Amino acid sequence: MDRKECGCGMWELTGIPCKHAVAAINYMNADGKGVVVPEEWVHAAYSLETWARMYSFKINGCSGRRYWPRIESTTVIIPPNHRPQVDRPTKKMKSNDEHALSTSSCVTH
Secondary structure, three states: OOOOOOOOOHHHHHOOOOHHHHHHHHHHHHOOOOOOOHHHHOOHHHOHHHHHHHOOOOOOOOOOHHHOOOOOOOOOOOOOOOOOOOOOOOOOOOOHHHHHHHHHOOOOO
């Protein structure tokens, strides 16, 4: 629990305790091993302080493509050659004659 890991891997992936970890935290609380606030187990990236720091500055919008700085370059980038991927071969349909032959050889009881 101190490493903030679980066997399913979701806690390490998201930073939020998974249902297995929440069950273990609740068990620790019920067992009298200290009252644990669930917020202590969530990654700091989800805190209100982190959110306020991330959005504390202003991002100015771009007016449009015509206001972008012009770059005079002699390098021309051409698109890559397109080769269609190989698909599964199409199924050959039986003609009516072949179908009649295959059904006439069936034995019925």
